[in-house]
Amino acid sequence: MSLFRVLPKGDRFGLPFWELEKMRDHMETIYNALAGGVSQIRKNYTGVFPLVNLAEDDEHLYLTAELPGVAADHLEVSVKADTLSLRGEIRHSEAGDEVNYHRRERESGSFRRTLALPVKVDMERIDATFKNGVLTVTMPKATEAKAHHIAIKTE
Amino acid sequence: MSPELNVREKQEVTVGTAETTSDRPMFSPVVDIWETETGLMLMADMPGVAPEDLSLDLQDNTLTLSGRVSPPPEGRKILSREFGVGNFYRQFSLADNIDQASITAALKDGVLKLELPRVAPAQPRKIEIKTDETKPA
Numbered sequence: 001m002s003l004f005r006v007l008p009k010g011d012r013f014g015l016p017f018w019e020l021e022k023m024r025d026h027m028e029t030i031y032n033a034l035a036g037g038v039s040q041i042r043k044n045y046t047g048v049f050p051l052v053n054l055a056e057d058d059e060h061l062y063l064t065a066e067l068p069g070v071a072a073d074h075l076e077v078s079v080k081a082d083t084l085s086l087r088g089e090i091r092h093s094e095a096g097d098e099v100n101y102h103r104r105e106r107e108s109g110s111f112r113r114t115l116a117l118p119v120k121v122d123m124e125r126i127d128a129t130f131k132n133g134v135l136t137v138t139m140p141k142a143t144e145a146k147a148h149h150i151a152i153k154t155e
Numbered sequence: 156m157s158p159e160l161n162v163r164e165k166q167e168v169t170v171g172t173a174e175t176t177s178d179r180p181m182f183s184p185v186v187d188i189w190e191t192e193t194g195l196m197l198m199a200d201m202p203g204v205a206p207e208d209l210s211l212d213l214q215d216n217t218l219t220l221s222g223r224v225s226p227p228p229e230g231r232k233i234l235s236r237e238f239g240v241g242n243f244y245r246q247f248s249l250a251d252n253i254d255q256a257s258i259t260a261a262l263k264d265g266v267l268k269l270e271l272p273r274v275a276p277a278q279p280r281k282i283e284i285k286t287d288e289t290k291p292a
Binding site: 049050051052054056061062064066067068071092095100101103104107108110111118130133134 | 159163185187188196200202205227230233235237238240264
């Protein structure tokens with residue numbers, strides 16, 4: 001989607017149609033990001049480690065990150081207002097640099113990532129678990145952020 | 156202070172020509188392989204794989220790592236996806252000097268650790284030569 005667009009001159013219907021088109025483009029981007037497979041990752045690629053997935057249901061927000069080989073005590077999750085921070089370190093101290101590597105694809109180092117949460121969460125009841133190298137942070141939505149189902153009365 | 160980690164995208168793979176029944180992608184785990192005094196050490200990142208969902212197959216000098224990752228619970232709506240979730244699969248061909256019978260594996264925190272010992276080199280052996288003198292009279 002280009003940032004600037006040339007408006008057709010002298011067309012008095014130009015503007016509303018342009019707005020509609022912009023809206024459609026926007027919808028398409030959202031749709032692709034949600035429905036697309038791995039090929040779509042590049043689109044919301046942030047360039048900051050670790051990559052995270054964010055999901056929700058009526059009651060909770062779920063954040064997942066793949067952090068294989070991280071010791072739980074080298075991992076820190078903190079939430080402040082509606083910002084979540086992840087920091088930690090991946091250490092592969094098993095072999096030094098002196099050994100003869102046949103393959104060396106895994107990386108080690110420190111990481112720090114801060115992300116804005118889309119809704120307010122109940123900070124007192126946040127739960128973080130680290131299992132099989134995957135971090136899952138379960139955040140209950142704050143009462144005001146939950147969807148209210150309104151019963152419809154019939155007469 | 157250790158260097159800052161950079162993002163590396165997961166490598167998607169297709170296995171063979173057969174199509175899989177699931178529409179989930181399959182990924183190739185990143186590995187480190189290095190030489191030790193007794194053989195080779197292999198470490199592979201397979202986040203989300205529980206020990207009971209890992210399978211290691213050895214056939215005709217080909218070592219196959221495959222790990223199943225459980226799909227996320229139903230009823231969750233994805234808000235943003237930066238990495239794909241799917242099973243892991245990768246094959247290695249082993250050199251002849253690996254002692255296939257004594258390979259050991261351990262999986263912890265999503266990291267598989269495989270020890271591949273070399274076949275012990277033939278020990279020098281002194282062969283005793285029998286002479287007539289040792290024969291019982």
